[in-house]
Amino acid sequence: MAAGWGWLAALAAIAEKHDRTVLELAIGWLSARPGCASVIAGATSAEQVRANAAAGERPLDADLLAEIDAIAPGVPA
Numbered sequence: 001m002a003a004g005w006g007w008l009a010a011l012a013a014i015a016e017k018h019d020r021t022v023l024e025l026a027i028g029w030l031s032a033r034p035g036c037a038s039v040i041a042g043a044t045s046a047e048q049v050r051a052n053a054a055a056g057e058r059p060l061d062a063d064l065l066a067e068i069d070a071i072a073p074g075v076p077a
Contacts, residue, residue: 007072014064018064024055024058024060025064027039027041028056028059029065029068041055
């Protein structure tokens with residue numbers, strides 16, 4: 001698990017490695033969490049609404065979820 005805000009840089013590196021956006025990883029990871037029925041994402045523009053909706057169209061595979069789990073703050077490895 002990355003300390004402080006270092007996890008965000010680590011998440012950005014994972015996103016780049018997998019040709020994804022940080023938004024896609026965040027929404028995909030959250031929606032894959034046990035007990036999560038939905039992800040509520042804010043938006044201040046129509047473009048952000050479209051990006052939020054599109055993020056759910058590419059599910060994350062188990063290996064990618066595990067990679068994110070390893071750096072997510074407060075999540076047991």
